Amino acid sequence: MALSFELTQSVAILGGGPGGYEAALAAAQLGAEVTLVERAGVGGSAVITDVVPSKSLIATADAAVAISEAGDLGVQFYARGDRDRPLKPEVAINLAAVNKRLLTLARQQSDDMRTTLVDAGVRILTGHGRLEGDNAVVVSTEQGGTDFDRVEADTLVVSVGASPRILPSAVPDGERILTWTQLYDMKGMPEHLIVVGSGVTGAEFAGAYMNLGAQVTLVSSRERVLPGEDPDAATVLEKVFTRGGMTVLSRSRAESVSRVGDGVVVTLTDGRTVEGSHCLLAVGSVPNTAGIGLEEAGVQMDDSGRIRVNRVARTSVPNIYAAGDCTTFMPLASVASMQGRTAVFHALGDVVIPLDSRRITANIFTAPEIATVGWQEKDVADGRVGGVVHTLPLAANPRAKMMGVRNGFVKIIALAGSGTVIGGVIVAPRASELIYPVAMAVERRLTVDQVSRVFAVYPSLSGSITDAVRAMHHVERSDED
Structure with missing residues (x-):
């Protein structure tokens, strides 16, 4: 349900990546007049050249590994050669076809996001934008061009992302x-x-x-x-x-x-x-904050050029917010999305839950994947939190054995004294999916006993989470794992 205002609120957003996209969608849902400025396409570099294509490439690599390791599960691939003799075929990768597919997927995702915004009533301007003071965005159809659009707004959201860091002694040539x-x-x-x-x-x-x-x-x-x-x-x-x-x-x-x-x-x-x-x-990367009018508007940045924001994504200028990799917060697409929504909710007077870095879930898409949330074992070792740590090797899990999974573990961190789950690490195939119940436990402050009473399917990889928290029963009685 949209909020009602005596006067329609206006929001201008610079950058259409995950943060800008979610900010625009949330503002439109709340009944604001919304303009989004993006030079490359809705979704920004995260969708077009970064997260979507890179994870699509990784999915292809995972498929290649699954085929090459299928023999461990008794699955064998053969072709018939001369005299009907079996030949073992090799796994071949057509990288040109792979790259064409993943770039097509990225563009399709960008187009779908654009359609969603248009259907929501968002006005989209394609071009290079910069702030003009604290209440307007100026847009040129090409960098350094002479044709401009000027958009005035009550609230400005900056979500311009970051670009790969270039070393003077290692300048990319785009070929080698x-x-x-x-x-x-x-x-x-x-x-x-x-x-x-x-x-x-x-x-x-x-x-x-x-x-x-x-x-x-x-x-x-x-x-x-x-x-x-x-x-x-x-x-x-x-x-x-x-x-x-x-x-x-x-x-x-x-x-x-x-x-x-x-x-x-x-x-x-x-x-x-x-x-x-x-x-x-x-x-590493550098924020795309140079030359877009931030200093002139009074927005504070750190020495690296990232915009300083608080837990509701607000900058040093009250009506200017920022989201994503251009800020001093965690450089994750999911964080950018949440920052964008939080910024708009705060600006337009909706209910806001300030972001807490200790409740953010992150994943590394290697094989196996590595997913983390909350406090970590190092925090316990360094005395920053009084916690108890329990690690369960994934190789002990029956589903892992069936799947031929040999590497990985589930690690749970809980408060000593109460057993409240405050963090976790999962190293496993699809750890990005498996970490969700641990993240829920951290968010809702569940104890290890409460999590242990949730039924897990048998056999399943998620059963390792249940086994790990069951092993921590009565953890409040001991300060050691």
Whole structure:
């Protein structure tokens, strides 16, 4: 039901990614007059060149692994050769076809989102936008163009996203030295892909191309891959990588990347060099906040150019809000979406629940996936929270055995004294789906005993969650796992 206003409220949104899209939809649902400005297409880079295509690529890689490992389950693939002799076929990847499909899916998703906004009554302007003070957005049909639209609004929402970080010593050429937005132009499988950066993006692409059949070298400046994640989860993933044939160079920082003929050379700070056919740069991102009028409007940013926001996505200017990777909050598409809705709810006077970073669910789409929510084991070890940790290997789960799953675990963190679930980690196939009941427990402050009384299907991977919390019965009686 839309709220009623004495005067119709107007909302102008700069950027049509997940945050801008949800802000526009929520504002329209509340009866506001809404204008969305987007230069690339509704959904922004998250849909068109980032999340949707990358996860589609990973889904293809997962399918290739499922086929190659089917023999472990007794499924064998053969073709008939000369004299009716069986031949074992190889799994072949048509990367050009894969890339065409995933880019088509991304564009279809963008078109569907645009249709939803239009049907909701949102006005969409295509072009480059910038703020003009704290009450207007100016839109040009091309950057630096002379034709402008000026949109005045009571509330402004900035959701302009971020772009791959470029190093002066490793400038992408779009052919051999690539950012993650340029990977989809490749027509054939890279013979040897060197991935610089072992964070989430680097790990996801390194694992995907390894599973698609490419030789992969991962250059990590830290002691292990995924340095910001649960150490046990990162250890499992690194073992999977090395077992799959990937070369992981730990404590190795890239000094430069250069094009040499039909290949690349990555020079490390210790003087070593790594030669390959292609190089993916996954060294972080920079917010798209330069030159769009934020400073002139009085919006505060941090040293990296990200917009400072509070828990309701409000900036230092009362009627300007911001959402997504351009802000100082967590750079996740799901977070951007929630920020966009929260911003509009707050601006238009609807019920608002401020965002709590300790209740945000995150997932890394490697194989196996790594999903997390809430407080982590490191927080317990460092004394930031009085918690109890229990870890259950996935290999003990009957459904995992049936599926041939050997890697992964369920980890539950609960408060000592009450047994309230405050966090969890799941490393498993489709961990992004399995983490949901743990996230619900964290959100609703359920105890391990309450979660343990929920029936889980037998056999199922989700049964490991039930088994883990059952093992924590009467956790309030002990300060140790």
